[in-house]
Amino acid sequence: MALARSSGRPVSRVAAELGVNHETLRQWIKTAEHAERPEAVAQSTKDAEIAALRKQVHELEMERDILRRAAKYFAGQTNW
Structure with missing residues (x-):
């Protein structure tokens, strides 16, 4: 080259x-x-970080939804 x-x-x-x-x-x-080009390297680093953060947000939303369903289930099981 x-x-x-x-x-x-x-x-x-x-x-x-x-x-x-x-x-x-x-x-x-x-x-x-x-x-x-340094801006290309910086952009690809930012893109990778954004993708990782989106994945983390998705996982946290799934965990939150599971906990909400569990809370509703157990709230219905109590006889107070």
Whole structure:
């Protein structure tokens, strides 16, 4: 990828010299450029954190609902 970036030659020529498909090399370059941007890394970290928090919220809501049902059940069983 560095060779394709720094040489100034077309990606298709560099890909042919390396023996890889030119579209594959283009995708590698695009992925590397995306990974080098700090905002992309920060965004993916935020996305992962949001997904983990949503999962935790879902689990806590399920636990809450179970406890509510149990409380209703046991409240109906008392003979006060």
